[in-house]
Amino acid sequence: MRILLAEDEDKLARYIKRGLEEAAYTVDLASDGEEAIWLAENHGFDAAVLDVMMPGRDGFSVVRQLRRQGLTFPILFLSARNEVENRIRGLDAGGDDYLTKPFSMEELLARLRALLRRQRPNQSNALCVGALQMDLLSRQVQYAGESIELTNKEFALLELLMTHAPSPVTKTKMIEQVWNQHFDSGTNLINVYVNRLRGKIETGKAAGVSIRTIRGVGFALVDHKES
DSSP: OOEEOOOOOOHHHHHHHHHHHHOEEEEESSSHHHHHHHHHHHHHOOOOESSSSSSOOOOOHHHHHHHHOOOOOOOOEOOOOOOOHHHHHHHHHOOEEEEEOOOOOHHHHHHHHHHHHHHHSSOSEEEETTEEEEEETEEEEEEEEEEOOHHHHHHHHHHHHHHTSOOEEEHHHHHHHSSSSSSOTTTSSSHHHHHHHHHHHHGGGGGGEEEEETTEEEEEEETTTTT
């Protein structure tokens, strides 16, 4: 899942970004309101974590514009101000939750999980391709009941492949969704990660599911029992 993080305090931004990435989220970081709007308009996000007080446009103004544009992903505000009036302003602007500073990373992650659950009430929090299963909330992957251990980037890449299976996913989309806009597409990092995933899911019982190379396009996750 991809998260937009807007926070102008560098130390706090790095702390939150690291915590989100350790929880296997892909994070795009903005340092002010205008950059947050540009990222939201040009990339797909599952949720956003926005500081209220930012240079230029504050978080409330950012959210009002995003909502006017029809962007409905859940938004969690961060603020040092705990007044009831301020929390009400944030919710009335279009935010979904409000967390005051200082906060624990565990609470931020719990609130984010709750927002994501409410965002998809009629959708399953699990992905399934053949006997390969992924729980998006517990961050667990199993094949026929047996756990498969993945790194955060491997998990994010497999989530992308499972979401689109059996259709192919382009390398460009992998770069945008799993890494960030600064990723060097000239490296062979994507091939390295795809090969790692193949080694973990195409062995033993998982042999019925594989990652196919679609030349000139990208990669596709397929279940051979259905293909």
